[in-house]
Amino acid sequence: MQMKQVVFAGVLVGVSAAAVANPNPAGGTITGKVTYTGTPAKMKPIDMSKEPSCAKVYTTPPTAETVVTGPGDTLGDVVVYISAGAPDDPAPSTAAVFTQKGCRYIPHVLALQVNQELKIVNEDQTSHNIHPLPKLNREWNKSQPPGTPPISEKYDKAEFIPVKCNVHPWMHGNFAVLKNSHYAVTGENGSFTLPNLPPGKYTVTAWQESYGDQSQDVTISGGETKTVNFAFKAKPY
Amino acid sequence: MGRMNFARVVGNVVLAAVLPLVAGAQQVESHIGDLTGHSGAGRKLYFRYCWGCHGPHGDGQGENAQWLNPTPRNFVAAVFKCRSTPTGSLPLDTDLYNSIKRGFNFTNMPSWAALTDQNRADLVAFIKTFSSRWKTEKPGDPIPIPSEPALTIASIKHGGELFQKLECWKCHGQEGRGDGPSASTLTDSNDQPIRPYNFTSDNRSKCGRTNPELYRIFMTGLDGTPMPSFADVVKTDEAWDLVHYLRTLQYNNPSPELALWESTPEGKAIVDAKRVHQTYTGSGIKP
Numbered sequence: 073m074q075m076k077q078v079v080f081a082g083v084l085v086g087v088s089a090a091a092v093a094n095p096n097p098a099g100g101t102i103t104g105k106v107t108y109t110g111t112p113a114k115m116k117p118i119d120m121s122k123e124p125s126c127a128k129v130y131t132t133p134p135t136a137e138t139v140v141t142g143p144g145d146t147l148g149d150v151v152v153y154i155s156a157g158a159p160d161d162p163a164p165s166t167a168a169v170f171t172q173k174g175c176r177y178i179p180h181v182l183a184l185q186v187n188q189e190l191k192i193v194n195e196d197q198t199s200h201n202i203h204p205l206p207k208l209n210r211e212w213n214k215s216q217p218p219g220t221p222p223i224s225e226k227y228d229k230a231e232f233i234p235v236k237c238n239v240h241p242w243m244h245g246n247f248a249v250l251k252n253s254h255y256a257v258t259g260e261n262g263s264f265t266l267p268n269l270p271p272g273k274y275t276v277t278a279w280q281e282s283y284g285d286q287s288q289d290v291t292i293s294g295g296e297t298k299t300v301n302f303a304f305k306a307k308p309y
Numbered sequence: 310m311g312r313m314n315f316a317r318v319v320g321n322v323v324l325a326a327v328l329p330l331v332a333g334a335q336q337v338e339s340h341i342g343d344l345t346g347h348s349g350a351g352r353k354l355y356f357r358y359c360w361g362c363h364g365p366h367g368d369g370q371g372e373n374a375q376w377l378n379p380t381p382r383n384f385v386a387a388v389f390k391c392r393s394t395p396t397g398s399l400p401l402d403t404d405l406y407n408s409i410k411r412g413f414n415f416t417n418m419p420s421w422a423a424l425t426d427q428n429r430a431d432l433v434a435f436i437k438t439f440s441s442r443w444k445t446e447k448p449g450d451p452i453p454i455p456s457e458p459a460l461t462i463a464s465i466k467h468g469g470e471l472f473q474k475l476e477c478w479k480c481h482g483q484e485g486r487g488d489g490p491s492a493s494t495l496t497d498s499n500d501q502p503i504r505p506y507n508f509t510s511d512n513r514s515k516c517g518r519t520n521p522e523l524y525r526i527f528m529t530g531l532d533g534t535p536m537p538s539f540a541d542v543v544k545t546d547e548a549w550d551l552v553h554y555l556r557t558l559q560y561n562n563p564s565p566e567l568a569l570w571e572s573t574p575e576g577k578a579i580v581d582a583k584r585v586h587q588t589y590t591g592s593g594i595k596p
Contacts, residue, residue, distance in 0.1 A: 122490045199476035201537035205498050210446075211388050212397025213530050215537040217475055223541070238535030239479045241494035 099268040100292035104300040106150045106262040106278055112139045112306035113282075118242045125197040126175035126240075137180045138244070138282050139306070146262025147304060149181045150280045151232075151248040153255035154266065155287060157274035161253040163188040167224070170235075170245070172200050172216070177235065177245030181281065183257050185250055186230055192216065192223040199239060204247060206233045213238075232279060246281050278302040337443070339402040339434035344426055346402075351435025354428055362417065367439030377417045380501060387440035388498065390531040391516035396538035398449025399442060405433045407517070414513045452528045454521050455545050460553055465570055468554025471547060475539065480505040484583055485558030498533045505535070508555060509583065512562035523552050560584060 115135035120127035127133075140148035168184035170177060173195045184190055192202050194216045203213040208229045216223060227233070227249045237243035248255070256264040266276070271293050279285040283304040290298050339346035356365075362381040364371035369383035382389070391408050392400035409429045412420030421429060437443040458464070472478060480495065482488040485508030497503040512518055516526050528548060530538030543551065556566035560580045570576035 199479070201535070203535065203537065207386075210397040211386075211498060211532055212395075213532060213535070213537040214396060215475065215530075215539045215542055217542055220542050238495055238537070239476065239491050241491065 099270050100295055101297040102266040102269060102274070102276055102290055102292070102300055103297060104152075104264060104302065106147045106152065106258050106264065106280075106302045106304070107145045108141065108147050108283075108304045108306040109145070110306040111308045112141055113309050115139060120175055120240075120242070123175055123198055123240055129174040134174070134176060136242070136244075137176075139280075140180070140260060142260035142262060144262075146258075146260065147280060148258050148260040148262065149179075150258040150262070150264075150278050150302070150304075151181060151183050151250075151255060152258065152264040152266065152276065152278045152302070153183070153248075153250050154252055154269070155275045155277040157272050158252045158254050158269070160251045161185065163226075164253070167191040169193060170247075172196055172202075172237070172243075175200075175237075175240050175243055177243060179245075179257070181246045181248060181257055183248040183250060183255050184227075185253060187226050187228055190225045190227070190247070192225070194218060194220065200237045200243070201239055202235065203238055204233045204235045206231055209233065209249070232281075234281075248279065276300050278304075280304055283307065335438070337434050337437050339406070339430050339437065341403050341406045341426075341430050341433065344430040346427070346430030346432070346434035348431070348434040348438050350427075351431035351433070352438075354424070354432050355435050358421070358424075359432070367436070373417075378501070379416055379497070379503065380499065381418070384436050384439035386533075387442040388533040390533060392449075392529050392532070393451040393525055394449030394529065395452060395540060396530040396532055399446055401448050401451065402430075402433050402437075405436060406430060409433070411517065413515045414511070415515070452525065452540055453545075454524055454528075455549075457520055457552075458546065458549055460565055460569060462569065462573060462576075464550040465553045465557055465566060465576075467547070468550035468552070471543070471551045472554055475543070475551075480535065481508065485509060485555070495535045497535070503534055508558035509560060512559045512564070520552050520556075523555060524548055527551065 115137070117133040117135050119133065137149065142148060163185045167189035168182055169191045170182050171193045175196060175198070194200055197218050199215060199217040201213060201215045202223060205211065206227070208231045209227045214223055227247070229249070230251045231249050233247040233249065235245040235247060254266050254269060256266060258264050269292050273289065273291045275287050275289055277285050277287040283306070286302050286304065288300050290300055292298060337348040360371055362371040362373045362377060363369055363384065364374065367384035369381040371381060374381050387399060389400045389404065392404045394400055394404070406429050409421045409432060412418050478489050479491045480489045482492065487505040487507035489505065492505050495503050495505065506514055514523065514526065516522055516531070528538065528540045528543065530536050553566045556564045557570040557576065557580070560567060560583055567580070571580050
């Protein structure tokens with residue numbers, strides 16, 4: 073249930089942002105699937121006994137989300153984006169929402185654009201501190217007790233930023249701050265679609281938090297749909 | 310003697326060749342009150358006093374760094390614990406100046422009070438040459454600290470409630486001993502283990518020992534560490550209540566707050582229960 077929500081939110085953010093921002097309706101589309109080969113590490117159940125208000129949310133303990141897989145060796149929570157060939161886009165006016173619920177981050181991987189508003193919400197009955205760890209952007213660390221208003225922030229440089237809560241060491245998420253609006257975050261089924269691409273030569277990059285990134289070059293001419301698949305080599309630990 | 314001179318000459322030639330590359334040739338100034346610091350003068354001081362730990366590139370990778378815990382500050386990242394500015398923003402020149410003067414308790418960074426005021430101002434100017442953040446960003450606006458209200462039992466008690474509500478105890482422990490449930494898992498932004506402050510150990514916290522400094526610590530947060538900023542969630546008058554309560558946790562250090570707290574039967578019982586009345590080995594022989 074939780075996992076579905078994560079995946080759904082991720083896909084929704086990615087696809088909707090990509091669909092709205094590009095004004096060119098007659099563009100081409102890049103679509104495909106992200107899979108893995110080999111054996112991914114088994115995700116360990118999270119022990120939330122130190123935080124009873126969160127532990128009681130779950131009937132069975134949730135697992136870590138550093139590698140999210142689906143049937144057919146597919147990989148979820150992979151950010152697929154145009155890393156070269158597309159111009160930088162202005163930030164959309166809608167905020168990207170990052171929610172703390174049940175002492176986890178929803179979505180686990182939040183893709184957003186440079187200078188887009190990032191809204192961080194605490195739905196839990198416990199205090200969290202939101203501590204993103206950027207290398208290029210400003211590093212801040214804020215406390216958010218229950219019932220306090222959302223935190224509003226933004227990042228002015230493109231970067232993949234790990235996020236943690238120091239109070240609850242199992243909490244771990246990611247911000248993918250991207251330069252343009254052509255991106256998607258895969259769901260559990262590993263599939264992605266990047267629509268509305270004007271003709272041109274693009275580099276498509278897939279980023280997974282544990283396995284790094286891979287890129288492929290694709291040329292789009294007119295309204296065609298091209299398929300690009302990514303296969304990551306899974307590490308057993 | 311000939312060898313010594315030769316080594317010195319070679320050293321100077323190497324330094325002269327490397328320094329401009331490292332630090333950039335531009336002059337940077339610092340302003341601390343009436344003092345103006347100059348990076349050119351600060352460079353000479355840095356390469357005499359600081360680089361052994363902070364390194365020739367200012368990245369905290371000096372040759373002594375491998376032996377030090379916590380590791381020396383990385384001036385290239387330009388993330389600083391002790392600031393008067395909001396979390397995520399650059400500190401004021403005075404913040405860096407005060408850090409150099411104060412030193413950091415419980416670390417290998419000594420107090421550089423022996424330098425002249427001008428020396429420290431020059432060093433601040435030079436430290437700012439290591440990161441391009443000083444060119445592209447301005448320091449944040451300092452967090453305002455209103456004057457301290459009268460100390461009352463009610464304010465201490467309310468501070469205690471805040472300590473619970475804000476869940477300070479998750480890291481600092483119910484008695485402020487730095488032993489809360491999350492304490493053992495904490496790491497700083499470089500993945501190095503880090504301990505929450507133990508209030509019972511001392512009253513000299515790293516970023517200063519006065520009440521306004523304590524106020525500032527939790528309002529600004531200590532960037533680069535697990536200690537977050539509470540500026541958005543604590544009201545200014547409540548923050549003073551928290552300061553008053555935190556002083557009562559420092560039961561080994563006389564303070565007006567502790568004295569007032571111990572003058573009440575409730576406070577006396579709580580403080581007495583914490584005090585170590587036997588020897589630390591538990592032999593039962595009173596010191």
